[in-house]
Amino acid sequence: MHAKKRLAVFGSTGSIGTQALDVVRSHPGIFEVAILTAQTNDELLLQQALEFKPALVVIGDESKYAKLKSALASTTITVASGEAALEDAAALDSYDVMLAAIVGFAGLKPTLKAVENGKMIALANKETLVVAGDVVMQKAFENKSPILPVDSEHSAIFQCLVGEARNPIEKIILTASGGPFLGKKPNFLVNVKRDHALQHPNWTMGAKITIDSATLMNKGLEMIEAKWLFNLQPSQVEVVIHPQSIVHSLVQFADGSIKAQMGLPDMKLPIQYALGFPNRLKNDFPRFNFRNYPNLTFEEPDYKTFRNLALATEALEQGGNMPCILNAANEIAVWAFLKNRIGFLDITAVVEKTMQKINFIAKPTLEEYFDSDGEARNFAASMMKL
Numbered sequence: 001m002h003a004k005k006r007l008a009v010f011g012s013t014g015s016i017g018t019q020a021l022d023v024v025r026s027h028p029g030i031f032e033v034a035i036l037t038a039q040t041n042d043e044l045l046l047q048q049a050l051e052f053k054p055a056l057v058v059i060g061d062e063s064k065y066a067k068l069k070s071a072l073a074s075t076t077i078t079v080a081s082g083e084a085a086l087e088d089a090a091a092l093d094s095y096d097v098m099l100a101a102i103v104g105f106a107g108l109k110p111t112l113k114a115v116e117n118g119k120m121i122a123l124a125n126k127e128t129l130v131v132a133g134d135v136v137m138q139k140a141f142e143n144k145s146p147i148l149p150v151d152s153e154h155s156a157i158f159q160c161l162v163g164e165a166r167n168p169i170e171k172i173i174l175t176a177s178g179g180p181f182l183g184k185k186p187n188f189l190v191n192v193k194r195d196h197a198l199q200h201p202n203w204t205m206g207a208k209i210t211i212d213s214a215t216l217m218n219k220g221l222e223m224i225e226a227k228w229l230f231n232l233q234p235s236q237v238e239v240v241i242h243p244q245s246i247v248h249s250l251v252q253f254a255d256g257s258i259k260a261q262m263g264l265p266d267m268k269l270p271i272q273y274a275l276g277f278p279n280r281l282k283n284d285f286p287r288f289n290f291r292n293y294p295n296l297t298f299e300e301p302d303y304k305t306f307r308n309l310a311l312a313t314e315a316l317e318q319g320g321n322m323p324c325i326l327n328a329a330n331e332i333a334v335w336a337f338l339k340n341r342i343g344f345l346d347i348t349a350v351v352e353k354t355m356q357k358i359n360f361i362a363k364p365t366l367e368e369y370f371d372s373d374g375e376a377r378n379f380a381a382s383m384m385k386l
């Protein structure tokens, strides 16, 4: 084992990626950066490369390669580009932990490569488990590749489970803030525009997950993510709305006792916990104070208004390729919404119709997951005349 943990930050220019580099910056004696990757933001990637001096950077967008390469010409940093280069990077031996912080289906292939490479994965990219959870978990088991959650809810559950290895889980309760439109009804949501939906009350995140939080699809994806991470039955996964985002999730055991993990909403905490595991690293993040939060409240989600949560629950229960179909349709619909091409409630309509249309496969192979993803994307796009 190296003196320092060598990190491969996949998606280093995003919301999770940049916060992870903040954590690295505060703990120079513990972490070093071996690999950084980004899709389009070559300028930020360059800046990060000059600061953290990884051995390798990968820029997904090949049109940015020449510029990045020449900007780093006077350094020893290797520059690579394209989708295949991401997988090649994940297959290297030169790192210890992959932070999987690419957004969407695009994160699946590099993460799978890292799993096959037996690396520890700090998983932010929930879509990886939503799309092909059984394949990913099976490969992780075979290759002894630990998957540590970064998603705050799953980190909370993971933290509650420390010391409980012999105690079966009765159920888990995922908390959801409810997003910016908590309490609103369809007659309001029908007119919601992109910029309003991008304003989350408690968390600052990338655009896609911010929209998913507003539609509650994010919580649906997290139910599916939790099923795979903690080996649960669909009936063991519950959701409760908790607008203050202080209780990050809960686990109920066989004796009815419930453990919760709490803290201010700050993604740096779960990122740091995953990267530093099993140690808790000292930091100076603001501390929670009960005086500022006299009321922590909990309520049932409104499944009728936020139908994405009902659709995701359905996909969770059906299993097979249904979560993959749901995810693909949602990615396309959210993209269209962000481009002002469809309305807020259309996102749900697109997901629902795509789930009805694409052939159900009960036990897909990895190739069949890729095919289902492609078919669902094409169908969803054609429906929206994209």
Ligand code: NAD
Pocket (backbone or CB within 6 Å): 010, 011, 012, 013, 014, 015, 016, 017, 037, 038, 039, 040, 041, 060, 100, 101, 102, 103, 104, 106, 124, 125, 126, 127, 150, 151, 152, 203, 204, 205, 206, 207, 208, 209, 267
């Ligand atoms: P983001 O959009 O801010 O960043 C995404 C990163 O992925 C960027 O570095 C981008 O360059 C890269 N990327 C985008 N498309 C790519 C592609 N096709 N190929 C390769 N790289 C690509 O997203 P984010 O908010 O940081 O979220 C990242 C992941 O973490 C998502 O799966 C999200 O659900 C999950 N997550 C995020 C948060 C949060 O607070 N932001 C919380 C929990 C989970």
Ligand code: MG
Pocket (backbone or CB within 6 Å): 151, 152, 153, 222
């Ligand atoms: Mg979350």
